[in-house]
Amino acid sequence: SLRKGMRNEPRVIGDFRNWQRYRYIPGAWDRVKNDVVVDPAETALRLHKAHPRAKVLLVIREQADWLHSVYKYSITQLPATQRSFADYCATPYGAVLLQAGHFDQTIRAYIDVFGSHSVRVLRYEDIINAPERFMAELCAFIGISERPIPQRRENESHAQIARILRFFPILDRLPRSVKAAVKPVAARLLPGARGVLLSSRDIRILRGVYTVSNQRTEKLRS
Secondary structure, three states: OEEEOOOOOOEEOOOHHHHHHHOOOOOOHHHHOOOEEOOHHHHHHHHHHHOOOOEEEEEEOOHHHHHHHHHHHHHHHOOOOOOOHHHHHOOHHHHHHHHHOOHHHHHHHHHHHHOHHHEEEEEOOHHHHOHHHHHHHHHHHHOOOOOOOOOOOOOOOOHHHHHHHHHOHHHHHOOHHHHHHHHHHHHHHOOOOOOOOOOHHHHHHHHHHOHHHHHHHHHHHO
């Protein structure tokens, strides 16, 4: 069997409703810390117990780009007056993802449990930048003949909608027909570049946070 992807959800060991209630509330970590476990080693061990002969495929993405993508889909979950990226990072869910961005820790955990021969780490960016190489590595790991990446795009970006809802949270409460009419006007009033939610400062900080982790990740992938 093949298991894929980075597992970002913590394991809930206490009150699941408590985790759901507070996971998008900035500063609420103390309310959930006793209800969840965030530990890639434990996750790897639990998966190995259920599927000891599995091959594990981990697809990693440049952290600033990945967190930007997750953040834009979480905008509407945040309190209406607390929708900045800093607010998101201060939520329990944001804190979990910031920790998960240290990919070397997750990769090391799976290699320790399954062995390096059963773990393959691919880069999300290579789907666009080096599709032939990505598919060659993927197919070789799975054990099937090579095939091209499908050209049809799935799950297109909703970054512009996320930006509108961050700056104009009142739109959440409007009827759908009114939203549709107002959004084009709201979009023209937005500051900054179209579709961009993170500032250049946010991106610099994130890349600095993960510099050492990324160096370790490259060693594990080599």
